[in-house]
């Protein structure tokens with residue numbers, strides 16, 4: 379990591395939460411810890427184990443999006459910390475998983491069990507995070523609730539087809555986030571809700587699909603995390619409900 383991001387749009391102190399300690403989630407947590415903007419940073423993984431390079435200040439919690447009670451436990455833990463919750467980033471997702479899940483190339487590859495699992499993790503999971511954590515966002519101070527979506531979830535941008543479950547689950551996630559932004563506009567008006575595209579990033583999720591990606595377009599997790607946090611830092615109230623790429627450009631629905 380080179381430059382430290384100040385994240386100066388956030389008030390000093392309070393709490394940041396990153397859900398998911400995969401490639402991008404771990405890099406986000408490292409960058410957020412380095413900023414020293416927040417008093418506390420909570421990072422979740424299914425195992426509850428910290429990633430190898432986790433900053434000592436990071437507080438690990440275990441959470442499985444397929445088990446809503448683990449999300450309730452996280453919300454109860456956060457309430458008990460008695461710090462204003464200023465930033466939540468959901469950095470979870472699946473594209474492939476062992477022999478059970480791999481992106482569909484054609485209709486014959488479709489299975490209802492794969493669709494159900496991918497939607498449960500990619501779309502329902504972040505919505506359940508919003509259900510339990512959004513009520514903890516401060517009503518009058520700026521806060522951000524973001525989830526990592528994917529450009530391939532854009533219907534307007536879909537020219538290749540395929541990847542049915544992943545694309546459609548991200549489109550559903552985008553719609554869920556839009557709904558959350560509208561509801562929070564009434565209930566927690568200072569909160570900003572957004573979907574983010576991280577670029578093509580060198581992580582376990584993308585590794586089987588990197589062959590055709592030009593070297594310059596394959597980001598390190600740290601580079602993507604830094605660009606995403608710059609976007610998050612620059613978000614204003616008018617951006618709530620939007621879908622933005624790593625460079626801040628809006629993505630069509």
Ligand SMILES: NC(=O)c1ccc[n+]([C@@H]2O[C@H](COP(=O)([O-])OP(=O)(O)OC[C@H]3O[C@@H](n4cnc5c(N)ncnc54)[C@H](OP(=O)(O)O)[C@@H]3O)[C@@H](O)[C@H]2O)c1
Nearest residue numbers: 398399400401402424442443470471528578579581583584
């Ligand atoms: N890499 C890319 O090129 C790319 C491009 C566009 C969008 N994205 C999106 O970026 C996000 C992060 O992906 P990544 O590239 O960092 O992939 P990754 O390294 O594979 O990380 C995926 C994360 O999802 C978590 N996860 C999976 N199933 C879960 C469940 N049931 N409950 C809780 N957590 C679960 C994993 O948790 P465990 O650590 O517990 O397994 C891990 O933290 C995803 O939403 C992905 O769709 C990535």
